[in-house]
Amino acid sequence: MNALIIAVIAIISDFADGYFARKWNQVSELGKVLDPLSDKLIVAFGSIAIYLHFALPLWVVVLIIGRDVLILIGSVLLVTRFPSVTPSKMAGKIAVTVMTLLLLSYLLGIIPAQAPLQILTVIAILVSGGQYAWNFYKRYFKKRVHD
Numbered sequence: 001m002n003a004l005i006i007a008v009i010a011i012i013s014d015f016a017d018g019y020f021a022r023k024w025n026q027v028s029e030l031g032k033v034l035d036p037l038s039d040k041l042i043v044a045f046g047s048i049a050i051y052l053h054f055a056l057p058l059w060v061v062v063l064i065i066g067r068d069v070l071i072l073i074g075s076v077l078l079v080t081r082f083p084s085v086t087p088s089k090m091a092g093k094i095a096v097t098v099m100t101l102l103l104l105s106y107l108l109g110i111i112p113a114q115a116p117l118q119i120l121t122v123i124a125i126l127v128s129g130g131q132y133a134w135n136f137y138k139r140y141f142k143k144r145v146h147d
Helices: 002-023 029-054 058-081 090-107 111-146
Strands: none
Touching: 002 029, 029 058, 029 090, 058 090, 058 111, 090 111
């Protein structure tokens, strides 16, 4: 039950933070880095904990963390070349939401939702990962040709 309370607090605070930052026009370059990074860390540690204690399949954990590691590597490469941070894409936000629902289904023991959410997680990871890869290619390699 403690894990569920922590998860709910993390989800609510993440949505509230983004909502109020946009509402009060407090979006910053640092916030554009820290918010997705904190999302990735919460999802990574949460998926590892749920793997260890609630039988989340290891391949799901590897897929989730693998996607995030690749996005972080791409982000670091972009930050070293460009002064501004590219904000998160909608597909990435949807992927994090689907992953969160999957993790919650394991925390709450909602077995009928787990297989469909695993499939949706794979689809969301492929779509968002593809979008991030395409945007990275366009920004990093296309720009490099003109340098």
